[in-house]
Each structure stands twice: as C-alpha cells, then as structure tokens.
Amino acid sequence: MDNSIVARSFSQHWRKKMRRGAFFGGLVLGFFICIYFTPYQGPLPFELSPPTPIDYFSIKFLSVYLIDVCILFFSGHSYRMRRVNSIFYVTTPVKSRIVCNFTEPESDFCEMHGDIRILGNSSTIFFPHFSVADMFTKNNWPRIKPYARKTDEGALERVRQFRFSQEMPRCTQNHRVPAILFSIGGYTGNYYHSFSDVVIPLYTTSRKFNGQVQFLLADMKVFWTAKFQVVLKKLSNYEAIDIDKEEGVHCFPSMIIGLKKYKELSIDPLTSPDYSVTNFREFLRSSYYLKREYAIRLGSKEKRRPRMLIISRTRTRKLMNEHELVTMAQKLGFDVVLAEASSNISEFSQLVNSCDVLMGVHGAGLTNIVFLPNNAVFIQVLPIPFGDIEWIARTTFGDPSKTMNLRYLEYKISEKESSLIQKYPLDHEVFKNPPLVAQKGWSYFKSIYLENQNLKLDVLRFKTTLLEALQMLSM
Known part of the structure; x- marks a missing residue:
C-alpha cells in the first residue's frame, strides 16, 4: 500500500x-x-x-x-463531573447540564438543563445520561432542601428534601416551559419570612422568564398561596402545582431547584444586576396597582398634610399609649392613621402606599415598608435589651430600608418605657445583663423580651423623632 x-x-x-x-x-x-x-x-x-x-x-x-x-x-471522555468549592458541574454530550451551588450563605440551589423529570410524591428529580460516570458518583450525589434559610435547622425541619436519580421513568405530563421548584415550608407562616425567604428570592429567580415558567410548590400551604396569589400570578402565567401530591411524572426542558437569596429583604446587585430592590418595589406597585411612587415633599406646592401610619400590635410588644401618640403627632401636623397589619395584602398595601411616614415596634408588621413610596420615612421602635435586638432590628429592617430609597430613623426606648419595669428591679439581669439571659436559650430570651414586653413611649421624648421625620420630608 x-x-x-x-x-x-x-x-x-x-x-x-x-x-x-x-x-x-x-x-x-x-x-x-x-x-x-x-x-x-x-x-x-x-x-x-x-x-x-x-x-x-x-x-x-x-x-x-x-x-x-x-x-x-x-x-476519550463522555461525561464530566467536577466539583469546585462545593459547586457541582455535570455536562453530557447531549447538551444536558446541571450546576449545583452549595457555597451561598443563605441558600442551596441547582440549575438543570436537558430532559428533566420529577416525581413529586417521592421527592425525586430525574436527570438523564449518567450511565458511565455516575456509577462512581451516585452514592455521593447531593440532596437539596429548596428553602432559602440553609443554616437554620428549625426552619429546615419543616422543609421537604429532594434527591436526584439517574433512572428515567416514563413521562405522564409534559411541559414546554422551565420549572422552578421551591418550598413554602420553613417560617413562611410569618409575614416577614414570607417576603425575605420566598417572595424576594422568587422574584430574582423567576423574573427573567417573563411569566413563561412553571412553579412547583413543596410543603404547600393553601393560606400562603391565597395570600400571595397576586405575586404568583404576576411572575408565572401557569397555575402553581402542589408537587408533593403529584403521583405522575412531570417532564420539563429545564428546572431550577431552590431560590437564590442574598440578605434579608435585599437583592445582590452583583449576581442580579438586572433586578434591584428598586425594581422589586416597582414590581409590587405594578402588581398591587399602587399609585404613589414618591412621598410628599414639604415646602413644595402640594398643600396636604403628611400622612403617618402607626402599626398597631394587639398581642406582643404593644404600644400602650397609642392614642397619646396619635394626638401628639396630629398637633405636629401629621394626618395619622392607626391600623394593625392586615393579612389582606391588596388592601393593606394601598393604605401603606398612601402614607409618608410609617412607624412601629420591631416585628413582622414592619415588612410592609416594601409598599411605601420612595423617600418616605420609616421609624422603627426598639424594645430593650439593646445589643442582640438592636442588631436583629437593623439587619431585618434598618439596613434593607436604606436600599429601598427610604429614610430610616430608630427610637430606642428607656427602661422606664418598658413594661418589664413592673416585673423586675432595675438592677436585675433582665436590664443589666441581657447576654446572661440569652445564655439560657433563645426560647427563654424571646419569652421575656419579645413575647412579654409592652411599651409606653415617653411622648415628649418621642416628639424629637417625629420632628426629625418632618425635617426629612422637607429635604
């Protein structure tokens, strides 16, 4: 030859x-x-x-x-699976791909592309073509709980865990759009956690699909979906599926498992450059038909009085002299509304958006600041003790409010303004050594300072804070 x-x-x-x-x-x-x-x-x-x-x-x-x-x-190589800093990458020659990120501080999540199948009642997600390489990795393949509070064991106890499998059962229902699987277990019975752990992460995760996405809800709560149906319908054109009860195999071209969370009531400008907190608040105004984008500016041509909402509490951390505060604020020139946070978001968001100032004692009801117009003033009243509660208050509401284009004020009560003064002497550890109280456990700490403390504000002392709020509305 x-x-x-x-x-x-x-x-x-x-x-x-x-x-x-x-x-x-x-x-x-x-x-x-x-x-x-x-x-x-x-x-x-x-x-x-x-x-x-x-x-x-x-x-x-x-x-x-x-x-x-x-x-x-x-x-010379068919399937590749590599792990870099707890981020799993698996690619196959048929353009299937999975990326699992376990490095984020708040949430674990996976993005899967290809022929993705899920059998809800067995909590199993099926991903194809692992037949060669997966023989060496399947025993170590990660599992995931799709709830954005990964380090909180108390929350994760209420969240269903999903596993991955290489077996490919026959499809019983086919979908042309991607899916997002997330849990509404955890702490979503709390209004604050609903927004911080689910609603905002869901917004940043799903908004890019422009409605062409199917939500799969694990740990389904009917009251939750009813409360947030406006948000769910605005983000998805399809009825959400209670995946835990599904006996058939649902098939999707791609799927996201878990929601990407940054910080409390916040959006990461680096990982989500197209969707900021400002965009999220615009989304809420559009979803709930809120009219006001900006708060009043005193000294302008607008002649109406600034409107102030006092969030009333009836069970814990109550303001025992609410009506005195209302009278004093009215004398300063405020149009005052006293209302307890309602579970009807559509109605209560309208009330909040109509106000220029919102004040209340630290608690879940303050989450409604997301509906305030831009440049409004937010006053958070801090019960004692300072330190742990002060850090929690600033992390949950104080710092996030600044990214929402709100003006933030903080009022720290004195011992005399707390109902605890009626139960303990001033030299008691409840006042003098709160860290020692905290060492006895969170439940004990919470029962004293959060569940059995009410407040009676010194009206003259608090007047200074309201005058500062008026000055901010003039800027």
Whole structure:
C-alpha cells in the first residue's frame, strides 16, 4: 500500500488522518445505529399519548451502554463531573447540564438543563445520561432542601428534601416551559419570612422568564398561596402545582431547584444586576396597582398634610399609649392613621402606599415598608435589651430600608418605657445583663423580651423623632 499512487500522493501525517477518519466514520455509523434502535424516552409531544409499556430497561441499558462506549472511543471522555468549592458541574454530550451551588450563605440551589423529570410524591428529580460516570458518583450525589434559610435547622425541619436519580421513568405530563421548584415550608407562616425567604428570592429567580415558567410548590400551604396569589400570578402565567401530591411524572426542558437569596429583604446587585430592590418595589406597585411612587415633599406646592401610619400590635410588644401618640403627632401636623397589619395584602398595601411616614415596634408588621413610596420615612421602635435586638432590628429592617430609597430613623426606648419595669428591679439581669439571659436559650430570651414586653413611649421624648421625620420630608 505504501507504494501505491495514493500513498505516494500524501504525507505520513495525512495518511494517519485518513485512517483516523475511517475509524471515526465507523464509530459514527455505530453511534447512529445505537440511537435508531434505542426506544425514545424523552418528553412526548402534547398531541401524543404515552406508548404502551414495553420492556424498556433491558433494551435501554444495552443501547445507552453502546452509545457511551462509542463516545468514549471517539472523544476519550463522555461525561464530566467536577466539583469546585462545593459547586457541582455535570455536562453530557447531549447538551444536558446541571450546576449545583452549595457555597451561598443563605441558600442551596441547582440549575438543570436537558430532559428533566420529577416525581413529586417521592421527592425525586430525574436527570438523564449518567450511565458511565455516575456509577462512581451516585452514592455521593447531593440532596437539596429548596428553602432559602440553609443554616437554620428549625426552619429546615419543616422543609421537604429532594434527591436526584439517574433512572428515567416514563413521562405522564409534559411541559414546554422551565420549572422552578421551591418550598413554602420553613417560617413562611410569618409575614416577614414570607417576603425575605420566598417572595424576594422568587422574584430574582423567576423574573427573567417573563411569566413563561412553571412553579412547583413543596410543603404547600393553601393560606400562603391565597395570600400571595397576586405575586404568583404576576411572575408565572401557569397555575402553581402542589408537587408533593403529584403521583405522575412531570417532564420539563429545564428546572431550577431552590431560590437564590442574598440578605434579608435585599437583592445582590452583583449576581442580579438586572433586578434591584428598586425594581422589586416597582414590581409590587405594578402588581398591587399602587399609585404613589414618591412621598410628599414639604415646602413644595402640594398643600396636604403628611400622612403617618402607626402599626398597631394587639398581642406582643404593644404600644400602650397609642392614642397619646396619635394626638401628639396630629398637633405636629401629621394626618395619622392607626391600623394593625392586615393579612389582606391588596388592601393593606394601598393604605401603606398612601402614607409618608410609617412607624412601629420591631416585628413582622414592619415588612410592609416594601409598599411605601420612595423617600418616605420609616421609624422603627426598639424594645430593650439593646445589643442582640438592636442588631436583629437593623439587619431585618434598618439596613434593607436604606436600599429601598427610604429614610430610616430608630427610637430606642428607656427602661422606664418598658413594661418589664413592673416585673423586675432595675438592677436585675433582665436590664443589666441581657447576654446572661440569652445564655439560657433563645426560647427563654424571646419569652421575656419579645413575647412579654409592652411599651409606653415617653411622648415628649418621642416628639424629637417625629420632628426629625418632618425635617426629612422637607429635604
């Protein structure tokens, strides 16, 4: 052959290429034969009914194995799985891809592309084509709880865990749009946690789909979906699915498991450059048809009085002299509204948006600052003790309010303004050594300072804070 005319016409380098090409052509032919004889396991078109069950598993195992062998000979590597700082990347030759990030401080999440299937009542997510590499990794494959408070064991006790599997059951329901799987367990019975742990992370995760996304709800709570139905319908054009009760296999072209959370009531400007807290508040104004974008500016042509909302509490951390505060604020020139935070978000958001100042004792009701117009004033009243409660108050509401284009004021009560003065002497550890109280456990600490403390503000002392609020509205 080396003496042939063809061989003399090409260099040794080209002869090697031709031999490789012939070998490659044989592999490609074998590859397509494997595909042709492999039963189709992907999501079925909507107009087709599921096929009659056949012996998939023996044929599938042989065909997929042959495909893997073909690809191994062709490329030298078929499936790649690598782990970098707890971020798992898996790619396959059929453009399937999964990225799991376990490095974020608040939430774990995975993004999956390809033929993704989920069987809700078994909490299992199926991802294809792990037949070769996964034999070495499946025992170590991570599981995930799709709730954005990953370090809080108390919250995660109420969150369902999902596992991954390489087995591919037959689709019973097919979807053309991506899915987002998240839990409304955890602390979502609390209004603040609903926004911080679910609503804001859901906004940043789903907004890019412009409604073309299917929500899969784990740990379903009917009262929660009823309360936030406006948000759910604004973010998705499809009815949310209670995935825990689903006995069939739902199939999707891609899926996000878990929600990306940054900080309390905040959005990370680096990882979500297109969606800021400002965008989120605009989204809320649009969703709930809120009219006011900006608070009043005193000294302008507008002649109405600034409106002030006092969030009333009836169970814990009550303001025992609310009506005195109302009278004093009215004398300063405020139009005052006294109201308890309502579970009807559509109605209460209208009231909040109509106000220029919102004040209240630290608690979940202050979450309604998200509906205030820009440049409004937010006054948070801090019960004692300072230190732990002061840090919590600033982390949950103080710092986030500044990213919402609000003006923030803080009023720290004195011992005489607390109902605890009626139970304990001033030299008691409740006043003098709160860290010692905290050492006895969170439940004990909470029962004293948060559940059994009411406030009676010194009206003259608090007047200074309201005058400062008026000055801010003039700027």
